[in-house]
Amino acid sequence: MIDLIDISVQIKGFSIKDISLTVQTGSCHCLIGPTGCGKTTLLEAILGLRRIEKGTIMLDGRDITELPVHERGFSYVPQDLAIFPHLTVEENIFYGIKHSTVSDKQKRYEAALEIAESLGISPLIKRKAVNLSGGERQRVALARALAPGQRYLLLDEPFSSLHEGMKKELWFLLKELQKRYEFTILMVSHDIEETFFLADHVSVMIDGIIHQSDKKEIVYRYPSNPEVARFFGIKNIFNADIKGMEDGYYRLYCNALNREILLSIDRVSNISENRSITFGIRSEDVIILRPDLPMKKENLLTGIIKEIYPAGSNSIVVFKPDKSNELIEIIMPDYALSKLSARPLMPATVSLRPERLFVLR
Amino acid sequence: MTFKRVAIFFAASIFALYAGLVLSLFYFYKGSLFVETLFSERTLYSIKISLIAATIATFLSLVIALPSAYALSRFDFRGRHIIDTILELPMIVSPAALGAMLLIFFNNPLGIWIQDNYAQFVFTIYGIILAQFVTTAGIATRLIKAAMDEIPQRYEDVARSLGVSPFKAFLTVTLPLCKNGIIAASVLTWAKAIGEFGATITIAGSMAMKTETLPIAIFMRLSTADIEGTVVLILILVAIGFATLYSVRLLTKRGVF
Numbered sequence: 001m002i003d004l005i006d007i008s009v010q011i012k013g014f015s016i017k018d019i020s021l022t023v024q025t026g027s028c029h030c031l032i033g034p035t036g037c038g039k040t041t042l043l044e045a046i047l048g049l050r051r052i053e054k055g056t057i058m059l060d061g062r063d064i065t066e067l068p069v070h071e072r073g074f075s076y077v078p079q080d081l082a083i084f085p086h087l088t089v090e091e092n093i094f095y096g097i098k099h100s101t102v103s104d105k106q107k108r109y110e111a112a113l114e115i116a117e118s119l120g121i122s123p124l125i126k127r128k129a130v131n132l133s134g135g136e137r138q139r140v141a142l143a144r145a146l147a148p149g150q151r152y153l154l155l156d157e158p159f160s161s162l163h164e165g166m167k168k169e170l171w172f173l174l175k176e177l178q179k180r181y182e183f184t185i186l187m188v189s190h191d192i193e194e195t196f197f198l199a200d201h202v203s204v205m206i207d208g209i210i211h212q213s214d215k216k217e218i219v220y221r222y223p224s225n226p227e228v229a230r231f232f233g234i235k236n237i238f239n240a241d242i243k244g245m246e247d248g249y250y251r252l253y254c255n256a257l258n259r260e261i262l263l264s265i266d267r268v269s270n271i272s273e274n275r276s277i278t279f280g281i282r283s284e285d286v287i288i289l290r291p292d293l294p295m296k297k298e299n300l301l302t303g304i305i306k307e308i309y310p311a312g313s314n315s316i317v318v319f320k321p322d323k324s325n326e327l328i329e330i331i332m333p334d335y336a337l338s339k340l341s342a343r344p345l346m347p348a349t350v351s352l353r354p355e356r357l358f359v360l361r
Numbered sequence: 362m363t364f365k366r367v368a369i370f371f372a373a374s375i376f377a378l379y380a381g382l383v384l385s386l387f388y389f390y391k392g393s394l395f396v397e398t399l400f401s402e403r404t405l406y407s408i409k410i411s412l413i414a415a416t417i418a419t420f421l422s423l424v425i426a427l428p429s430a431y432a433l434s435r436f437d438f439r440g441r442h443i444i445d446t447i448l449e450l451p452m453i454v455s456p457a458a459l460g461a462m463l464l465i466f467f468n469n470p471l472g473i474w475i476q477d478n479y480a481q482f483v484f485t486i487y488g489i490i491l492a493q494f495v496t497t498a499g500i501a502t503r504l505i506k507a508a509m510d511e512i513p514q515r516y517e518d519v520a521r522s523l524g525v526s527p528f529k530a531f532l533t534v535t536l537p538l539c540k541n542g543i544i545a546a547s548v549l550t551w552a553k554a555i556g557e558f559g560a561t562i563t564i565a566g567s568m569a570m571k572t573e574t575l576p577i578a579i580f581m582r583l584s585t586a587d588i589e590g591t592v593v594l595i596l597i598l599v600a601i602g603f604a605t606l607y608s609v610r611l612l613t614k615r616g617v618f
Contacts, residue, residue: 096523
C-alpha cells in the first residue's frame with residue numbers, strides 16, 4: 001500500500017499542497033486532471049525524482065521519503081517511455097535484472113521472458129529497440145518495468161501517444177497483466193475514458209490540489225464540486241435554493257430553470273433548509289421522453305430541441321426549457337434518438353431524474 | 362540563385378580557403394628536403410613529444426571533463442552558471458595570455474612550492490602537457506556537456522527506477538548514448554592540443570630536443586627564414602592531424618567504438 005501523507009512539492013512558479021491519498025495494494029489508482037495540474041510532479045515526487053517540501057511517503061508501512069529512487073521499489077514508465085535506444089528489446093527488458101542487486105537473477109530472467117510472451121513481444125526480442133513501432137515500444141516499456149519484480153508500477157500517461165485502437169488493446173492487456181502478476185498501479189492520465197476503464201480508484205487533481213478521491217463509480221456518478229464536474233465535461237450545472245423536504249425528496253427552487261426541482265434525499269446528507277446549493281446531472285442521464293410511453297411526474301421540463309450534433313454512435317442534443325434561458329445538454333444513442341424522430345426546433349419533454357442528480361459542494 | 366545553392370557555395374568557399382592555404386605550401390616544397398627534414402633527429406623528437414604531450418593532455422582533459430560535464434548537464438547547483446561561463450576562459454583570453462598566467466602562477470608562493478616539491482613545469486615537457494591541458498580542458502568539458510545535454514535525463518530516471526544506482530545508470534545508459542559525442546570531443550581536444558602553440562611556448566619555452574613541439578618547431582624554422590623547412594613541418598603536422606581525424610571517423614563508422 002502506498003500512503004501519501006500531507007505531501008507538498010514546490011517547483012518554479014507552481015506548487016502542489018498537502019496531498020494525502022492511499023493506493024491500495026493490488027489496485028489501479030488513477031490520478032486524473034487537466035494538463036499542468038501537477039499530477040506528473042506528484043508522481044515524480046513519489047518516485048523520488050523531485051524533492052518534497054514536506055510530508056511522508058509510506059510504502060507497505062515503511063517510510064521511504066528519504067530513500068533514493070533505486071531503493072524505493074517503484075517501476076516507472078514515463079510518457080515518452082524512454083526505451084534505451086542503444087540496446088536490443090531483450091537487453092531493455094533484462095536491464096533492471098542485470099544491473100540491479102535483485103536476488104535470484106536466473107528466476108527473474110525466466111519470469112521476464114514469460115512477461116514478454118504475455119505481451120506478445122517474444123518474436124521481437126533480438127531486434128534493436130530503435131526499430132519498434134509505437135505499440136511495440138509500449139509493450140517493451142511495460143515488460144521492462146515488470147521484469148525486475150517490483151510490485152508497484154508508476155505510469156505517466158503511457159498510452160497518450162497511441163491511436164485509439166492500439167490504446168484500447170493495451171488497456172485490456174494491462175488489466176490482464178495486473179490480474180496475472182498482481183501488481184499495484186498508480187497511473188497519471190488526463191484521458192477520462194482510459195481512467196474509468198483502468199482504475200479501481202480515481203483521484204481528481206486540479207491546480208495542485210486533490211479535489212476528489214474515491215472509488216471510480218462514485219467519482220463518475222457523483223463529482224464532488226463544480227471544478228471536478230467541469231473537468232469531466234459536465235455541462236448541466238445549476239444553482240438552487242432548498243425549500244423543504246417531502247416524500248424522500250428535497251424540494252429545490254432553481255432560478256435558472258425557473259422551476260422547482262426534486263432531489264433524492266439519499267443523494268445528500270446534512271443539508272439544511274433555506275440553503276443554496278449547486279447541483280448537476282450528466283448529459284447521458286437526461287432523458288427525452290417518448291410521448292407514447294408512461295412517464296414519471298418528477299422533474300419534467302418542457303421545451304424545444306435547439307440543435308442536434310451527431311457524435312459517432314451518440315448524438316449531442318441541446319435542449320432549451322420553456323421560460324428559461326439555460327440550455328441543457330443531452331447525450332443519447334442514435335437508435336434512441338431515431339425512435340423519437342427528433343429534429344431541431346421540435347417540442348420535447350425531458351426528465352432530470354431525481355436519483356441521477358448530484359450535489360456539488 | 363536558390364538558398365540551397367547559396368549555402369553550398371559558402372560551404373565550398375570554406376573548403377577552398379583551407380585547401381588553398383595547404384596547396385600554396387607546395388610553391389616552396391622541395392621533395393629532397395622533405396625526407397631529410399622528416400627523418401632528422403630533431404623533427405622526430407618534435408613529433409614524438411607532440412604526440413605524447415597531446416595524448417596525455419587529452420586524457421587528463423577527458424578525465425576531468427567527463428564528470429564535470431555530467432554535473433553541469435544534469436544538476437542544478439550553486440555556482441553552476443559561473444563554472445559554465447569560466448569554461449570559455451581559454452577561448453576568451455589568448456593562448457599566450459593563458460601561458461603567461463601559468464608562468465605567473467608558478468612564480469607565486471604556491472606555484473614555487475609545487476615546483477619545489479612535486480614537478481618542474483617551467484621549461485619542461487610537464488609544462489607542455491599542462492599548457493595543453495589548461496587550453497583544452499574547458500573546451501572538452503563544453504563539448505561533452507553538449508553531447509550529454511542531447512541525452513534526455515528520463516533514461517537515467519527509468520534506469521534508477523529499475524533498481525540501478527545513479528553511477529551504474531550513468532555508465533550503462535548515459536555514457537553509451539553519448540559515446541559518439543565523447544569521441545568527437547576527444548578528437549577535437551587532441552587536435553587542439555597537438556596544434557597548441559601560444560601557451561606552450563610561454564611556459565615551456567622553445568628548447569630544441571627538449572620542449573620543441575611541432576608548432577614550436579615551425580615557429581623556430583620560420584624565425585630563421587627557413588621557408589622550405591617550415592613547409593615540410595607544416596605538411597607533417599597537417600598529415601598527422603588529418604590521419605588521426607580520418608582514422609577515428611573511419612573506426613566510428615565501422616562501429617569499433
